[in-house]
Amino acid sequence: MARRNDHTREELQSMAIDATRSIIAREGIEGVSARKVAQDIGYTVGTLYQAFENIHDLVLHANAFTLSEMLGELEMAYMGSRDPLQRMVRLADAYLQFANSHQAQWAAVFRHSLPKGYVVPDWYQARIDALFALVENGVRGLAPKRNRQAIQGAARTLWSGVHGICILHTGDKLYSDHIASPRSLLHSLVKHYLHSWASEGKR
Amino acid sequence: MARRNDHTREELQSMAIDATRSIIAREGIEGVSARKVAQDIGYTVGTLYQAFENIHDLVLHANAFTLSEMLGELEMAYMGSRDPLQRMVRLADAYLQFANSHQAQWAAVFRHSLPKGYVVPDWYQARIDALFALVENGVRGLAPKRNRQAIQGAARTLWSGVHGICILHTGDKLYSDHIASPRSLLHSLVKHYLHSWASEGKR
């Protein structure tokens, strides 16, 4: 085998993912192109296509990295409090915080659309599952007695809402900064939803 | 002026928008291309670029059409009930219903991203405003006494949540059909959030 710069296939992948992440941070996901990434790591497109199936594969790897980063911060936030409700508020805050401080990366994760027929790989889906599991655990802490189905439902409902607020905010489609900060919207959602949902279980 | 087929500039625009909508419905927004649209209406790209600034302008027009359609159905749903809470539930249902029955069009509206620096035109923003106004009115019906700021906040919070559920659902990222239907998630969100929010105002 002929390696020009003593770069393992794994090293190459890692370099490419790093370069992709840089481009995303700098120019957004629209700025990513195979040639640009290749040039940034000192190779040619052909080499890139030896390390990745296609451009979606590459972007998916970059996005998985972002998801892992985010998951880390969410876990920190989760651990930071023992009070169940406070924990959820912190979790939501951390989500918004991450979306805010990594706007381009975060947008890349949720705006990148796969061509139809392209199945999300397991190693990627696993990250999303871990995220939802965290939320589920948090919700369970609020109502330990309720069955799994109810908890999963509430977790998905709540987190879809949190996600929606962050999406509309980072996309500037919420444009309500003069009315209320996105953070206060988040708090409103989490507190009111969980308050009513948890009390329903106790009647 | 030389017209080949007696088509006004306005007619041309209308034809192009129709063609774009068809392509979106058939192949999704990724399937839209200037040449394809031009061919569908029997003209060349050059002519298309005489009628529209660029491809984003064209897509924006197609999406505005979708928004108007949706607004129409939401207004129908809104009128369909006098009970304030029931009205909000119907509104949310109609939103999900529309997203479901016009998946490609709906996705096109919310997945289409403008190049940075591109300002959303007024006639487009007006549609989104009208949508939010409808929700705001609905929320106001639930707590007429509360000030404008509180109502706007609740409306944005709630609708961001509704939107989040619809996004994750149509993007198949919710994958909880076996746990709970997206409709039940919606109901859970609307009822619990509004229940707690409205009661807060009465204490």
Place this chain on the structure above:
DNA sequence: CTTGAATATTAAACATTGTTTAATTATGCT
């Protein structure tokens, strides 16, 4: 009714995309 100016329309070009191909170059093994 003809001629000229204005403009709608097209064909062709450009740069940039993702992806594939054949050719080249470097490596490790026999």
Place this chain on the structure above:
DNA sequence: AGCATAATTAAACAATGTTTAATATTCAAG
């Protein structure tokens, strides 16, 4: 040392958005 293997590249392909110069058509003036 030389051969097989595999990494790397250069070049090509088709398709994208957009612009250009050329062509064709219409309208208005003479």
